[in-house]
Amino acid sequence: MFLNTLSEKNRRDFMKLSSMGVFGASFSGWMNVLAARAATTAANPKAKAKHCILVWQDGGPSHKDTWDLKPESKGAGDFKQIKTSATGIQISEHLPKLAQWMNQGVLIRGMSTAEGAHPRAKYNMHTGYREGQGGLVYPSIGAIVSKEIGRADASIPNYVTIGGRSFGSGFIGPKHQPLIVSDPNRGVQDLASQVSTGQFDNRVGLLQELESAFYHDYQADSINDHKTTYARAVTMMKSKEAKAFDLSAEPSSSRSAFASDNFSQGLLMARRLVEVGVPFVEVGLGGWDTHQDNFARLKDNLLPKLDGGVAALLKDLKEHGLLDSTLVIVMGEFGRTPNINTRGDKPGRDHFPKAWSLAMFGAGLKHGTVYGKTDKEGGTVEEGKTNAMDFLATVCTLLGVDYTKENETPTKRPIRIVDKAGKPITSLIA
């Protein structure tokens, strides 16, 4: 049944690609077709945000050391808070560059979620569902955005993750799986042919002939699926959009604004992808699981990297005229304990899903707003409690995706994008 539903769609896509000459008999059609393509998404015209860059702080960042400092509390830690460009909002002194962008962003300080183990929490924050719930594998927000506002005929996938594997498309099918870029400096794996362009084209030409004969005899949907996937892959190899994966093509003036570490380079790639129309890019930065040595690790490494990288990204998006159409989310899977643990001489903070924070910048937001409030220890949410479903309903709304829509599983079970209990935070939406 899954194949049938997939195939109906793929068949249409295939027709589209065929009629454009992408997978027709002639090769000359390829480049012309691709050149004619505009760098837009199929986004809802009413939504301001057409793209989303999710900056994932893998391991769970400490909210009390980033967005929600509690200088008077017991486990206040080493850091001071500083004023930002947004009236009344103070954040960590180690995020000075982002402090200047705070008037272009919002904070959610009332995150309160149910999962305290890394994989389950990551799953929950990416899908809005809990791992194993109802015996299904749910699509991550990137796959949902790909499906709902990505262009079906885009020459590169609508969901790209950079710097590590994220969560996939679950029951909505392989078409919305993320394209994974492990190392931004090396680009997409297996994107370049092993042989010269001439020889590659010869091969593809011969393959097409073989395929048509096989389809003629057997007429199965799965043969069409195979053809469509190959057509897409070849289109991508040949497309000018795929150049977005090649950072060496970036002018040195804008490239030099990003630090040389993989995370910052990944952010640069994210902007290049947004520029060519990719609606969802996730960029990972690991190391936030600071059970030990929390303060030094944050101060010397993680926070400067995050601060410099994301500030450079925001500036770069702005300069390219993309900040008005791009939502940038900065978050991890949970917060960290309000108290400092007693693990050895370099203490840290442990997992804490009960109360935590995240930040968003850019398109569609009511800038300079804070939603939610924790108690004086940063251990309990006192106002504006927000769970994974509320958060994802908010992101969907910002991107013009109807979060109440039902997608069908392979066995025709209708599953809402965000489960019934989720409600968007309207006060954050412009």
Added chain:
Amino acid sequence: MWIRKTIATLSLTIAVGMIVSQASSNAADGDTKADKKKAKQLKLLEAKKKAEAEKPPEPANGGKAVVISKTPPAAPAKPMATEALAKMIDMGIDKPLKDAKIQVSSQSSDAEFLRRVCLDITGVVPTVERASAFLDDRSPDKRAKLINELLSAPEFGKHQSDIWTVMMNPIDSENRFVSKAPLREWLTEKFNANMHWDTMAYELMTATGDLDKNGATGYMMANRGVDKMTDSVGKLFLGVQIQCAQCHNHPFTHWKQTEYWGLAQFFYKVNVSNPRAAKDGGTITVNEDGRVNRKVNALPEAAKHVSAKYLGSDEVKLNSSEPYRPALAQWICTPSNPFFAKAFVNRIWSQYFGRGIVNPVDDLSDENVPTHPELLANLSKEFAASGFDIKHLIRGICNSQAYQRSSKPLGDNRDDKTMFSHQGIKVLTAEQLFDSLAAVLGVPGGGKDGGKAKMAPAPKGGPQGPRDQFALFFMGTETAKPTEYEAGIPQALRLMNSPLMANGRLLSAANRIAEVARPATTPDKAIEKLYLGTLSRRPSTDELKKMKDYVAKQTDPKQAYSDVMWVLLNSSEFTLNR
């Protein structure tokens, strides 16, 4: 077909199911005495069970405080001859087709049959030698002979094991430390020895001991927690999706929460040690030592007043001094069980036809009507009567005309998707694809040794060699169907452009298969052999001409064979099972 508005809308707060049962490793380590005692008990139980099994179909009760429903079995006493079984299948398929006036496709060509049956039984394409020998064989019974040969090959067990391992050790963040290898090897061995399904299922469901000594424990190990065990046993051995009833009474089937928690009671004494222990070289164990572990398996409100109960059947009074799982397994693994034989038959059918008689394959319920109810009933009866003989069932299927039909549609039967008027075209599993590519390209880790590539034993459940890595990549982190690889853009890019497809490798494979570098090799011969080695058939006149023209046009004709190889391996005909 699923009916609208079901579990999706259910409140998350009833996440009672998320009881994560990870018994502390201390608890498991401290109880070696109890373990030994239990092993003895189990052996006794086993012996008892085996003795009972010899005089089927009376279910074993063993004098325990369990009540086993004694539905008199309607199964015949002896297995049918293969021809009779095949005929029964054909009658079950042909009559509805005739009644519906749907055209029937012709018999498969030898080449279609050869490739299909090799992939279905052994999970890998045939070699050039096997292909040409079979195609040139003139004996009338060559198909039946090939089926028997393949069923005796060690790859039979390996292929079944690949399929069942994916289902029994599902991809789940909590399984990242559970090594798949012991379970996979156990399954391979048992499938190859043709251990009958009732014994195999019994051993899997009741397994105890260390993972490295008893691979069957890998099943419970990878489904830790009463909820997962209940769901998995429901799906795999009963063909029933009972998981929805965990949180609520199923609105459209008769499964109530009491059924779910009634079934779940049988797993409350299972103690699984934390697989993380294996990281530091520790042993990981499954045991059932006589105490209900309420601390680990906290009982949710919904389950508090529910008695142990066989699915859709009687309540049972369990003897708290005995392990619980054997009582359940004894009820399941019998000819009289209403689900057990059907569930397996339907899964095997779907493996061999690309679609079950009931779909989804694990949703046997009154509301989900089989396309061929009588055939399913008869096949299940026969499977039970044969003592759950797996190879007997598969041999019967493969010898049927229905299985041996061409997958080429004929006339308007193209639109028939449910009546089996023509064979289905199946997407290869990730392992089938890897093994077939590896066999053609001569890559190590494929073919015969693929199941247990000798690597340093990896403590984690992660990929353990090129084959596992390939399978993981082609399966994605999650897959819609455990038997189909994920055909997305990254996978296509890998098949087209990865070092696996480097020119040198393609050429050396072409040389090995067709000696293309030898001056004496004519293009005709070379192309024929390349077709035989990849697509298991000879090229048509038209194809041969096309390929010859192509090769002749290239400046270096010998180099051109790498193109031919590349095209054949990237064709849908190669990545599908027609």
